[in-house]
Amino acid sequence: MQYKVLVVDDSKLARMVMASALRRVRPEWTLVETANADEALAAVSATKIDIALVDFNMPDTDGLELVARIHKAHPDMPVAVVSANVQDEIIGRARELNAGFIPKPLTDDALAAFLSGAALRLKKVPT
Amino acid sequence: MLDKATDLLVGPVFDAVDIGLVVLDSQQCIIGWNEWIARVSRRPAEDVLGKNLCDVFPDLRNTRLPAVIEDAFQAGSSSILTHTLNTLLPLQGDGGERLLHNIVVRPVFSAPAKYCLLQITDVTVAVIRERLLRERQNARYYAIVDSAPDAIITIDDSRKIRWVNGAVDDVLGYSHSELLEQKIDILLEPENVLLPILAKTNGREETRTAVSVVGRYRDGKTGHFDVSIGHWRADRRDFVTTIWRDVTERVIADAALRDARDALQQTNEELESRVEQRTRERETALRQLHESQKMESIGQLTGGVAHDFNNLLAVILGSLGLLKKAVPHDPRVSRFLDRAIQGAERGATLTTRLLAFARRQELKVELVTLQKLIPEMLDFLRHSVGPNIDIHTNISPDINAIEVDANQLELALINLAVNARDAMPEGGSLTITCHNEDDGKRIGTARDGFVCISVTDTGEGMNEETLAHAQEPFFTTKGVGKGTGLGLSMVHGFIAQSGGMMRLKSELGKGTTVTLRLPRARENPKAPIANIELSQLAKPKNLRVLLVDDDILVSMGAADMLLDLGHSVTEAQSGSHALRLLESDTPFDVVVTDYAMPGMNGFELAQRIKERNSRLPVILATGYAELPANRSIEFERLSKPYTAKDLAAALEKAANS
Amino acid sequence: MRSNATDLTEIEQDALAEIANMGVSRAANSLRQMVGEQVFLSVPTVEIVTRQAASKLVERNNSKRLVAVQQTFEGPFCGKALLIFPEAQSLELVRSIVGYEHSLEDVIDLEQEALAETGNIILNGCLATIANMLHRTMRMSLPSIVRGDGATLFGNGASGEQYVLFLYIDFNIKKRDVGGFIALLMDLPSIAALKEIVNDYVNDIQRHLPSHVG
Numbered sequence: 001m002q003y004k005v006l007v008v009d010d011s012k013l014a015r016m017v018m019a020s021a022l023r024r025v026r027p028e029w030t031l032v033e034t035a036n037a038d039e040a041l042a043a044v045s046a047t048k049i050d051i052a053l054v055d056f057n058m059p060d061t062d063g064l065e066l067v068a069r070i071h072k073a074h075p076d077m078p079v080a081v082v083s084a085n086v087q088d089e090i091i092g093r094a095r096e097l098n099a100g101f102i103p104k105p106l107t108d109d110a111l112a113a114f115l116s117g118a119a120l121r122l123k124k125v126p127t
Numbered sequence: 128m129l130d131k132a133t134d135l136l137v138g139p140v141f142d143a144v145d146i147g148l149v150v151l152d153s154q155q156c157i158i159g160w161n162e163w164i165a166r167v168s169r170r171p172a173e174d175v176l177g178k179n180l181c182d183v184f185p186d187l188r189n190t191r192l193p194a195v196i197e198d199a200f201q202a203g204s205s206s207i208l209t210h211t212l213n214t215l216l217p218l219q220g221d222g223g224e225r226l227l228h229n230i231v232v233r234p235v236f237s238a239p240a241k242y243c244l245l246q247i248t249d250v251t252v253a254v255i256r257e258r259l260l261r262e263r264q265n266a267r268y269y270a271i272v273d274s275a276p277d278a279i280i281t282i283d284d285s286r287k288i289r290w291v292n293g294a295v296d297d298v299l300g301y302s303h304s305e306l307l308e309q310k311i312d313i314l315l316e317p318e319n320v321l322l323p324i325l326a327k328t329n330g331r332e333e334t335r336t337a338v339s340v341v342g343r344y345r346d347g348k349t350g351h352f353d354v355s356i357g358h359w360r361a362d363r364r365d366f367v368t369t370i371w372r373d374v375t376e377r378v379i380a381d382a383a384l385r386d387a388r389d390a391l392q393q394t395n396e397e398l399e400s401r402v403e404q405r406t407r408e409r410e411t412a413l414r415q416l417h418e419s420q421k422m423e424s425i426g427q428l429t430g431g432v433a434h435d436f437n438n439l440l441a442v443i444l445g446s447l448g449l450l451k452k453a454v455p456h457d458p459r460v461s462r463f464l465d466r467a468i469q470g471a472e473r474g475a476t477l478t479t480r481l482l483a484f485a486r487r488q489e490l491k492v493e494l495v496t497l498q499k500l501i502p503e504m505l506d507f508l509r510h511s512v513g514p515n516i517d518i519h520t521n522i523s524p525d526i527n528a529i530e531v532d533a534n535q536l537e538l539a540l541i542n543l544a545v546n547a548r549d550a551m552p553e554g555g556s557l558t559i560t561c562h563n564e565d566d567g568k569r570i571g572t573a574r575d576g577f578v579c580i581s582v583t584d585t586g587e588g589m590n591e592e593t594l595a596h597a598q599e600p601f602f603t604t605k606g607v608g609k610g611t612g613l614g615l616s617m618v619h620g621f622i623a624q625s626g627g628m629m630r631l632k633s634e635l636g637k638g639t640t641v642t643l644r645l646p647r648a649r650e651n652p653k654a655p656i657a658n659i660e661l662s663q664l665a666k667p668k669n670l671r672v673l674l675v676d677d678d679i680l681v682s683m684g685a686a687d688m689l690l691d692l693g694h695s696v697t698e699a700q701s702g703s704h705a706l707r708l709l710e711s712d713t714p715f716d717v718v719v720t721d722y723a724m725p726g727m728n729g730f731e732l733a734q735r736i737k738e739r740n741s742r743l744p745v746i747l748a749t750g751y752a753e754l755p756a757n758r759s760i761e762f763e764r765l766s767k768p769y770t771a772k773d774l775a776a777a778l779e780k781a782a783n784s
Numbered sequence: 785m786r787s788n789a790t791d792l793t794e795i796e797q798d799a800l801a802e803i804a805n806m807g808v809s810r811a812a813n814s815l816r817q818m819v820g821e822q823v824f825l826s827v828p829t830v831e832i833v834t835r836q837a838a839s840k841l842v843e844r845n846n847s848k849r850l851v852a853v854q855q856t857f858e859g860p861f862c863g864k865a866l867l868i869f870p871e872a873q874s875l876e877l878v879r880s881i882v883g884y885e886h887s888l889e890d891v892i893d894l895e896q897e898a899l900a901e902t903g904n905i906i907l908n909g910c911l912a913t914i915a916n917m918l919h920r921t922m923r924m925s926l927p928s929i930v931r932g933d934g935a936t937l938f939g940n941g942a943s944g945e946q947y948v949l950f951l952y953i954d955f956n957i958k959k960r961d962v963g964g965f966i967a968l969l970m971d972l973p974s975i976a977a978l979k980e981i982v983n984d985y986v987n988d989i990q991r992h993l994p995s996h997v998g
Contacts, residue, residue: 011802012795016989057805059827084809084913089822104806105917191817191905202912203859203922207904209897212818212881229897231926285872364871 001119004030004048008040008066009055009082017106018053018082025112037061037069044070049077051118053102056083056090064090067099078118082106147218147228147247150235153200155180155193155243164247167218167226190215192230199234199243206232210250220251227251278371283364286310286325298373300345311369314342316349324356325367342371351378421534432620433478435680438723440478442768444471491532492625494648497561497578498522504537508544515554516547523562527647529578531625539618543582543641546615550586550639558583564644576647577627583640589633597631618643624680670694670782671713675705675720675732676748681767685719685748688771694778702727706735715743717781719765719774722749733762744781792832792979799982800830803917804910804951808966811909815902815957819881824956828966831950835969838948839934842868842965848933853903857911859922861977863945863970865911866930866937867903873962874899880957900927910951910966918981944971949978 003026007018015033022031032049034040036058043049052070056063067079080100083090094101100114141148142162150159156179160172175183181193190213191206198204208215210227218226227250235242272279278298281290288306295301299314315321321340337353344350355370451464501522509518540559547557564577589597597615615631618641622629627645672694676682679700686696697713699705702724709715718736722729733745748765765777792800805827812823833841842850847870855865869877878898904927915922930937939945949968954961970978 011805012798013802013986013989016986020989057809057825057827084806084813085825086809086813087816087822089816104809191814194814194817198908198912202908202915203924204908204912205855205904205924205926206908207901207926209901211894211898212901233926234923283872283875364875 001123002028002030003050003119003122004032005115006032006034006040006043006049006052008034008037008052008058008063010035010058010061011055014055014082014104018111021106021108021111025108026115029115037066040066041069044073049074050122051115052077052079053082054079054099056081056085064093064097067094067097071097071099076121078114078121080114080118146249147245149180149245149247151180151196151243151245153241153243155196157183158242159244167220167249168216169219184216186217187215192232195232196243196245199232200241203234203236204232205234208232210254216247218247218249220249224251227254275370277373279368280306280311280314280371281366281368282311282325283366286312286322289366298371299342305345314371316341316343321354321356321369325369337370337372339374350375421538432623432680435678436478437475438678438681438767440471440475444468444475447471491534492530493533494528495531495533495536496528497526497580498524500533500536501540501559501561504540508541511541512544512548512557516551517556518544519556519558521558521560523560526561526563526578527576529645530648531645532621535621535625539621539643540580540582542615542618546641547582547584547586547639550584550588555585555638557585563647577644578647580643580645581640582643583638585638588635588637588639589631590635594631594633597633615641626683668782670716670778672696672778673699673705673708673715673718675699675702675718675724675729677701677721677724681721685774688774689719691771692775692778701725702729702732702735705732706739709736709739709743717778718743718745719778720745720747721767722747730762746777746781795986796979796982797830799986800949801828803914803982804828804830804966806917807910807913808906808951808953809909810913811906812955814905814909815881815955818905819957821958826952826954828951828953832975833948833950835938835946835948838950838967838969839938841934841950842937842967843934845870847871850931850933850937851899852930852937853900853907853927854930855904855907855911855927856925857922857968858924859915860918860920860981861970861974863968863974865907865924866967866969867906867964868937868967869962869964871931873964876960877902877955877957877962877964880960880962896929900929903927903929907966918985920981938967938969945969946971947975949975 005022005026007015009015009018012035015035019031019033022029032043032047034043040052040054044052052067054063054067054070063081063083067081070077070079078100079097080102081090081094082102082104084104086101086103091101100117102110102114141159144161145163147164147167148159148161149157149164152158156177157175158177160170160175165171170183180196181187187193191208192213192215195204195206195208198206208230210229213230215228215230218228220226229248229250231246231248233244233246235244272292273294275292276294276297278295279292280288280295283289288309288311291301291303291306293303295303295306299306311325312322319340321338324338337355340352340354341349342352342354351374353372353374355372357368357370359366359368447464447468451461451468454460454464501520505518505520512518544557547555551557558581560579560581560583562579564579619629622643622645625645627643630642630644631639632642633639672689674682674686674689674696676685676698677700682698682700686698689696697708697715699708702720703726705718705720709718718733720729720732724732727735729747729749733747736743736745744763746763746765748767748769763777763781765773769777808825808828812825816823849871851869851871851874853867857863857865875895878895881902882894882898907927908924911922911924914920938948947970949970951966952963953966954963956962
């Protein structure tokens with residue numbers, strides 16, 4: 001199964017890290033890179049995004065709020081918050097939004113774990 | 128580092144130091160546990176060596192320590208965990224007291240191995256010592272500060288209240304906790320003098336004087352405070368301690384005092400202006416009083432005349448009555464008599480009314496030169512008649528002076544002028560002339576030597592009938608509200624009282640002339656006059672006569688007679704006046720008194736005189752039917768009206784008795 | 785004036801920003817453990833400036849009374865790490881961590897230690913992150929506290945440390961805003977070394993080499 005993954009992060013480096021990890025973990029999947037909330041929402045409505053990975057600490061954008069908005073439009077899309085900020089409150093809020101949490105610095109293992117889970121969920125949903 | 132030769136020392140040194148030393152390997156297992164830490168943790172080394180630190184002290188898992196140790200391995204970080212922010216190991220001192228401790232975590236790299244060293248230091252003593260020191264200082268401080276009645280508030284350099292004493296409740300209404308962390312601004316009005324002063328921290332700014340500030344109580348009301356300010360520094364931080372004393376009462380009292388003073392000053396000013404006003408009012412009132420007094424005088428003049436008139440009428444009526452009885456009944460005679468009686472009765476009615484109106488008072492008689500008086504009152508005359516009337520005067524320069532009440536004369540002239548004005552609604556001219564007149568007989572009086580004042584107008588004039596009534600009191604041709612009808616009669620009364628005469632002359636359509644004749648002034652009015660004509664009677668000796676009569680007119684007439692007869696006269700207007708005169712040193716030979724007088728009548732007076740001085744003869748002058756019929760009179764009687772001859776006779780009789 | 789040695793390329797800038805972001809997040813995580821409530825952090829902005837410029841930047845709003853927690857670091861690059869606050873804010877920071885049950889005096893007593901530990905946590909968070917990301921080990925000193933104005937904190941450059949990796953950060957702890965700076969004061973070789981290491985890191989990623997997390 002090929003899936004399309006949206007990455008939202010204002011840091012080019014972080015996007016590179018993500019892309020790099022994704023290539024290693026799921027080479028056949030495609031990646032859409034966006035740098036802020038507006039771009040992300042535009043991408044979601046323009047193309048069919050399967051999975052989203054959202055940075056938490058972005059200037060002018062609340063990562064969690066973006067997650068909520070994506071879920072409003074696509075309630076079943078697997079989404080994860082990616083952040084070095086692993087405070088309980090943030091993890092908790094992610095859970096409430098039915099989103100996963102991947103700590104930074106990103107490890108291949110952590111990413112792989114999330115993506116497996118995401119793929120499973122997607123298979124269950126009739127497309 | 129330790130010299131190689133002393134490698135052996137490491138062990139003993141490790142256990143000798145007075146801090147805890149723990150060495151962990153990269154699995155966080157204990158590979159070094161020194162004596163100190165063993166003692167204070169009550170865990171001997173053999174119990175813990177080789178075990179994971181968190182297994183030995185499970186509570187550590189809730190602390191930062193495990194993560195920090197991991198960081199030391201991973202990143203080489205050195206960390207400090209202080210007792211203030213962390214609760215770490217359960218350590219006890221020798222006496223079982225809890226040990227407050229800090230832990231320093233350090234990576235120790237002895238390639239290729241990595242270790243982590245924990246240094247545990249006991250800070251209890253230092254902490255307690257500091258606390259004790261502080262408490263000791265505080266005790267002293269609190270004793271003063273908490274017992275102070277003023278509110279003491281300390282703020283930091285962001286104006287947040289950091290410390291307050293107990294008095295803030297009494298002084299400002301706030302509890303301790305309500306003020307902490309608030310900015311001191313909540314106690315102040317937006318524009319206040321305190322904030323800039325609080326901000327000043329240039330060196331040693333020691334303000335010794337308190338600042339007057341308007342502050343806010345908890346309930347929002349404002350009050351006045353004296354605030355003392357002290358800047359101080361502690362621990363490299365600036366604070367300001369303020370002491371608040373509520374002086375609202377004093378300020379209110381001061382303000383009240385000021386207000387009172389202002390009010391007093393204002394009252395003073397008001398008082399002064401009121402006094403001014405009253406003075407003016409008084410002057411106006413005085414003027415009005417004067418006016419009314421003048422009016423009274425006029426009234427009294429009229430009253431005097433009316434009274435005399437009444438007397439005369441009584442005589443006439445009485446005589447007529449008798450006549451009617453005595454004369455045989457003849458219709459023509461009856462008609463004449465009836466008409467006479469009617470006339471007299473009508474006269475009596477009129478005089479009754481006049482008397483009701485008038486009151487009696489004295490005239491102020493003085494020498495008046497018309498050459499002066501009339502020009503002086505000309506302005507006022509012009510003002511009284513208005514601009515439409517021309518006033519001309521023709522005053523003969525050689526006219527004699529006259530003896531009259533000058534005010535009354537003025538008023539009489541004004542009265543005449545006003546009448547003239549009313550007779551000339553379209554305007555006209557008024558002429559006043561004055562000249563001497565010598566021939567008394569021509570106008571039917573016994574006296575000669577008059578000054579004649581004529582007031583002539585070019586008005587409507589009066590017909591014969593009007594002329595006949597003109598001098599009657601209350602007679603007026605003027606419309607309702609335009610004249611009381613008393614004017615001419617008053618003038619007439621005044622002139623008569625002054626010993627003169629008034630004549631009216633008028634022609635319808637041509638104008639009216641009112642002529643006033645007043646006797647010339649004598650040079651020495653009170654002294655006996657040299658050119659008195661002697662009567663044909665035997666020249667009696669000069670008697671000093673006390674003449675008592677409340678009626679001035681009659682009194683003057685009688686006085687004239689007496690003077691004519693060569694006697695000296697003193698006039699009294701009442702019985703009591705007469706008695707007073709008799710008590711004085713002035714000697715009198717005879718008393719001639721009127722009977723009908725208010726207060727004490729003539730008879731009573733005579734009796735009183737007799738009591739005091741039985742030898743002083745008293746002559747009672749009475750009108751008809753005045754005396755009670757059955758009275759035995761021991762006093763000489765003189766019937767009114769009497770002639771000079773009657774008077775002389777009575778005097779002789781009295782003097783010789 | 786900027787010298788070439790310290791110019792950052794876009795990607796270098798991006799990398800340092802991301803590292804700083806993660807470092808500060810890590811510090812926030814540690815603080816949160818102590819505070820018990822979520823600690824909010826702004827996203828820091830990163831730049832490299834001269835020492836003189838830095839000493840002026842820290843005096844923004846004319847605060848010349850500054851407090852700094854200072855740690856030295858050694859490794860592939862060395863220098864001084866400073867966490868700088870205006871004096872008034874430092875007490876705010878401590879109070880927000882220590883809690884408000886303590887009276888002012890207690891806090892003043894505690895302040896020195898608490899500030900040192902807090903600064904230690906924050907600086908360690910940043911430095912450790914740098915070390916981790918760049919796969920390097922460093923040695924760091926214990927914290928000490930320095931007070932003074934900008935010039936005092938950044939010294940006179942006698943030690944040759946002329947450049948500052950400068951971060952603006954804003955915390956919000958227990959509804960208290962605390963704004964300050966993190967400054968890594970380094971000499972030219974250290975800056976150069978840092979840049980080199982950053983570039984290596986970026987290249988590795990671009991080449992899709994697995995990232996080492998160790």
